[in-house]
Amino acid sequence: MPSNGLQPAPRLQFGLINSRGRYLTAESFGFALSASAPGLRPRQVWTLEQDEADGSVGFLRSHLGRYLAADAAGRVSCEAERPGRAGRFALLPQPDGRWALRSEAHGRFFGGAGDRLSCFAPAVGEAELWTVHLAAPPQANLRSLSRRRYARLSAPEDELAADGDVPWGVEALVTLSFQGGRYGLRTCDGRYLRSDGALVAEPGPRTAYTLELRAGKLAFKGCDGKYLAPVGPTGTLKAGRSARAGKDELFELEESQPQVSFRAANGRFVSVRQGVNLSANQDEDLIHETFQLQIDSETKKCALVSHAGSAWTLVSHGGIQVTGSGVTAHAAFELEWRGRRVALKASNGKYVCTKKNGQLAAVSDAVGQDEEFVLRLINRPMLVLRGEHGFVCGHRGSNLLDANRATYDVFQLLFSDGAYHVRGPGGRFWHVAGSGAVRTDGEVPEDFFLEFRARGRVAIRGKSGRYLRGDPSGALRADADALPRATLWEF
Incomplete structure (x- = not known):
């Protein structure tokens, strides 16, 4: 002790x-x-x-x-x-x-x-x-201490339930939002969890919870004094059973790492559905086509981990398989960002390519069409950004964005063939003005490119090729040619 x-x-x-x-x-x-x-x-x-x-x-x-x-x-x-x-x-x-x-x-x-x-x-x-x-990023995974399961949006029952063995896919994303000093819990489709377990489109008194901290765990107390807890066989989250926070009412907040899919040059998604060999042979990106991107804090190389916990690994003759439970040197890949496409370099110094039969192998010395992939971020339909000066939030009285606020706006992230469109709470889109300032009043969407450069950090490049940064005055601008700290955002 x-x-x-x-x-x-x-x-x-x-x-x-x-x-x-x-x-x-x-x-x-x-x-x-x-x-x-x-x-x-x-x-x-x-x-x-x-x-x-x-x-x-x-x-x-x-x-x-x-x-x-x-x-x-x-x-x-x-x-x-x-x-x-x-x-x-x-x-x-x-x-x-x-x-x-x-x-x-x-x-x-x-x-x-x-x-x-x-x-x-x-x-x-x-x-x-x-x-x-x-201080943790507001988009996270929520784990019930008593059930040892993760909260996720259950589509058949239309509820937030603690029934996930692993926090996989967009359904396991929970966004914490401030509501007048209290916290609301939002599902991946933007709805709020009401104390009776219903999911509603707009916040209100019954979607606001007092946050209590208990030995590193969280408890959420509803407006009637009852605590949120998983209830019934499916673990539906409701507040109404207990007026004290015991083990059933405690949760852990865990980092939500980016989960991505890869579409190869043949137009199909890389998958582990067929076994240990990686192959671009699926027409949809579902659970077997989704991989968690784990970036090493020191080397900045990444591991790509399947829902079963196995990582992409370089094997003999340049083949790529998903084997083992540990991340080794042969499971470290460099991501090269190429606008709408990415390339992956394996530990042998070769680029990963897609063969004619769809199988992946690290055998190429240079990047061509077969070595490029479309990377899609699966588990962030909503975007919350925090930089070194604070959160990104709409500027009061104008259509500009601030990057030094204590509170944050939640933006909608829309995928578009390797690029992303960002829609604000008012329904209009982000765009970069001639001055370099990022505005939120775009009538039509504008392309932005997300680059995962460090663990828990993303760089965002505008269509001009320059990165978004928060300047000391608080303005969000797309004018950085390099990647200083001000261009890396918690998300």
Whole structure:
């Protein structure tokens, strides 16, 4: 057991927004604290370390690895290298979805604005209320702790049910959306989960849930005080059975990695339907034609993993098979982005080509038609983007896009032969103006190209060949010729 008395548990990261809409910040100089930042950046990210035995209390660690603490006079600091009694806070969810943080040592509440922060209030007022903003990408997979199954949209029953063994395909994508300080759960077709289990087109009071954190797990409390849980043989998600969060009401939020299909030069999709040999021989891209793109953080090479957990692997004489459960050096491929097409280079330095019989082999020294594939992103019908300055969101009062917002818009992503069209909430399309600014008032769709350059990051290239970036002023512009950090987006 760790010396601080905590049982090992997954750690959630988030920002804390005060009543004035500003984020709690751990300054890099002098370990100072403030609540004045308008967006969620690294300095505003806090890690919660909770006690397994009592999920309502825990420690808050800053991006500098120091712990928030309060003394008997109400002074707050963030200098301690180890958690101690002064840094132990009770996390108290409020009816409106916000939290109050109470010092366990002194019984006082933490709050304030700007650099005037204290932990001396005897009761909860407006200044002592904090909104939780999860730092994880809002599009994720949701796993029920009790069922050990993933939530997915079940088409026959028209419900969100925890019945998936693996989070595969677009049906397993869940988007978390802010609704006045609470969270809504959206299915892959854009509908909201209501507390009675129904899926509805528009958000409302019964689609908004208070978020509670329990030892690295999430609980969602509905407007009537009951918690979301899987119910019945199919695991239909509903809120209405329990007013306390036990194991049945706990969920894990997992990264949703991109899942893609490949259409070869013969017009057919690469598949594992026939066994271990990869062959472009299918007319539809279904489960056997979908592969998870796992990008190595250091090499930036990718593994392509099937729904059964086996990876594309280079075998003797240049053949490509889907074998084994581990990712080895022979399962690492380089992706080359070629506009509407991609090419794959195997570990032998050869490009993957499609033979006349449809089988794949890494035997080519250069890229021609047989070495090109159309890559289609399967599990992102909706797009949420966050850059180094914040989320992408429509600019108030204009048709421009901001890239430094604390909240986000959800955009529709439409595939078009290797390119993508992006449609905004108003039904019009993204396009690049002559100034390079990205606008949302296009009458006709414009091509954008998605390039998966790092784990959890995508670069977006406009039709001019330049990449989208968020500049320090907050504008979203298509004017980057290279790939600096500002062009890589969490999605």
